[in-house]
Amino acid sequence: MNDDPLDTELRALAADLDIPPIDEVATATVVMERIATAEAAFDSVPALGRAARLSARASTVASAVARMMRTRWRAVVAGLVAVLLAAALTPPVRAAVAEWFGLGGVEVRPGPAVPSAPPPPAVVGELGLDAAAGLVDFTPALPAALGEPDAVEVGSGRYRLSMSWVGADGTVRLDQFAGSLAVKFVPDPAEPVDLGAVDGLWFADPHALNLYGMESADEPEIDRSAGPTLVWMVGETTIRLEGVADRDRAAEIARSTLDDGT
Amino acid sequence: MLVRRYAAEANRAAVVSGAGADAEDVVQVAFVKAYQSLDRFRDGAPFRPWLLRIVVNEARNAVRAGRRRDAATERAAWLDGVSTSDADPAAAAVHAESRSALIAALRQLPEAQRQVVVCRYFLDLDEREAATVLGWPRGTVKSRLHRALTQLRRGLDEQLGGQDVAEREAEHER
Numbered sequence: 001m002n003d004d005p006l007d008t009e010l011r012a013l014a015a016d017l018d019i020p021p022i023d024e025v026a027t028a029t030v031v032m033e034r035i036a037t038a039e040a041a042f043d044s045v046p047a048l049g050r051a052a053r054l055s056a057r058a059s060t061v062a063s064a065v066a067r068m069m070r071t072r073w074r075a076v077v078a079g080l081v082a083v084l085l086a087a088a089l090t091p092p093v094r095a096a097v098a099e100w101f102g103l104g105g106v107e108v109r110p111g112p113a114v115p116s117a118p119p120p121p122a123v124v125g126e127l128g129l130d131a132a133a134g135l136v137d138f139t140p141a142l143p144a145a146l147g148e149p150d151a152v153e154v155g156s157g158r159y160r161l162s163m164s165w166v167g168a169d170g171t172v173r174l175d176q177f178a179g180s181l182a183v184k185f186v187p188d189p190a191e192p193v194d195l196g197a198v199d200g201l202w203f204a205d206p207h208a209l210n211l212y213g214m215e216s217a218d219e220p221e222i223d224r225s226a227g228p229t230l231v232w233m234v235g236e237t238t239i240r241l242e243g244v245a246d247r248d249r250a251a252e253i254a255r256s257t258l259d260d261g262t
Numbered sequence: 263m264l265v266r267r268y269a270a271e272a273n274r275a276a277v278v279s280g281a282g283a284d285a286e287d288v289v290q291v292a293f294v295k296a297y298q299s300l301d302r303f304r305d306g307a308p309f310r311p312w313l314l315r316i317v318v319n320e321a322r323n324a325v326r327a328g329r330r331r332d333a334a335t336e337r338a339a340w341l342d343g344v345s346t347s348d349a350d351p352a353a354a355a356v357h358a359e360s361r362s363a364l365i366a367a368l369r370q371l372p373e374a375q376r377q378v379v380v381c382r383y384f385l386d387l388d389e390r391e392a393a394t395v396l397g398w399p400r401g402t403v404k405s406r407l408h409r410a411l412t413q414l415r416r417g418l419d420e421q422l423g424g425q426d427v428a429e430r431e432a433e434h435e436r
Contacts, residue, residue, distance in 0.1 A: 006415055009364050010383040017340070017384065022273040022286060028265040031293040107264070 105177050105238035106201075106231050111185020117206035117225035120173035120242040123164040125153035136161050138178040141234040143241075145256035146172065155221060160211070164243075172243035172253075175211070178236050183210040184226070193230065193247065195254050200232030202247050230254055264309075265293050271310070271385075272317045277340050278384045279321035279377075288324050292317040311387060311394040318377075318395055338369045338376070360422065367417030375410035378403055 149163035160177040185208040190201040210220035230250040244250040276285040381392035
């Protein structure tokens with residue numbers, strides 16, 4: 001099939017198509033607002049079928065989310081709302097609805113329990129923190145509670161900055177990224193964690209983690225099992241901390257990224 | 263968020279389905295509709311073709327929704343202004359000729375046949391996914407694609423001259 005010149009020509013044409021770009025973030029915001037507007041219509045229907053009720057419930061949440069989108073807490077609240085909503089819906093709907101929300105760049109989907117997860121891989125990188133920070137589009141947060149990292153790495157596409165600390169208790173790894181995407185397949189909803197200025201999400205159970213690059217929505221750059229993880233946001237940057245099994249200690253480390261004014 | 267992740271693909275689907283300047287609006291409406299019909303989405307089914315089906319239908323509605331007097335031309339307007347990406351000017355000249363012949367042949371395809379070519383080649387969907395997006399049985403996708411490719415070959419033949427095409431194909435096989 002690949003030797004067929006017509007096939008080759010068509011594929012070449014597909015690659016050369018001039019598709020005007022779309023603003024993905026703006027689209028997401030407008031979509032949430034339009035869903036919220038549609039909610040009114042659902043609410044005014046007196047006799048709702050089951051499907052409509054589910055949609056209406058989802059729309060109510062969407063409305064709340066759309067309002068939150070205008071505040072700086074928007075992503076955090078959206079994530080929390082999604083978790084609450086997920087618990088209220090039937091499993092198939094829950095699976096689909098959960099896909100629509102996440103915390104910052106992290107998307108949460110129901111998934112099978114993973115029996116155990118190895119410690120997170122330590123980062124291998126020769127880069128100094130300043131050099132690494134210069135390669136990414138965001139200002140990386142540094143958790144004062146952990147001190148200088150042992151190694152820093154910038155992911156391909158320069159959207160992700162990772163650092164790790166290797167100590168007596170094992171490896172602690174922190175990934176941060178702006179605008180990109182990690183997908184977690186978790187058996188149980190995550191717990192909200194109060195971090196002071198923001199809320200984080202604590203994923204207590206081992207789970208499957210896919211981390212995507214900006215370029216490829218289909219092939220994850222990282223695909224592995226992850227242990228207990230705390231996810232939070234500093235500004236527009238999403239941070240995930242793995243390798244700290246104790247929730248309170250993880251929260252303490254997270255808070256130390258929020259204290260230094262970033 | 264899912265919208266962010268699939269916005270670019272949805273946009274591409276809207277454009278190649280002829281949504282033109284309305285592509286952005288089509289994408290937004292499609293996401294809203296997708297959201298509202300999430301309970302009809304089968305758990306475990308691939309999400310991308312399911313979403314793209316909504317986008318493609320929405321784009322079709324937008325084209326139909328009037329003020330388009332010449333819907334057929336409009337539907338293929340996205341084929342305007344495609345250039346070749348060859349670095350070598352001589353190769354580019356030869357390529358430009360076959361490229362414009364291909365575009366002309368695509369324009370002449372009946373709508374259903376162009377849709378299936380769009381799905382398979384421009385949205386990079388496999389046969390099963392294309393069947394989902396278009397809402398046709400798989401057999402129909404297969405047969406229409408076959409007919410479309412036959413017709414494209416014939417169209418290219420006519421525009422470039424039969425011998426020329428035969429030569430190029432022979433050259434390609436070498």
